[in-house]
Amino acid sequence: MARVLLPVPDRDFDVTDRHAFVVEDGNYVPARWPGDAYLFARTFIERLQ
Numbered sequence: 001m002a003r004v005l006l007p008v009p010d011r012d013f014d015v016t017d018r019h020a021f022v023v024e025d026g027n028y029v030p031a032r033w034p035g036d037a038y039l040f041a042r043t044f045i046e047r048l049q
Helices: 034-048
Strands: none
Touching: none
């Protein structure tokens, strides 16, 4: 059995939002899963300011 290095997904990092999903509905700002945390945090902070 050969070992193969799997590519690191370009999500779950604070430098890319390509796969992140956050909805803004009035004051309600939900996110779907932990991979959306960085975008959610930035969106939430923008709402507070």
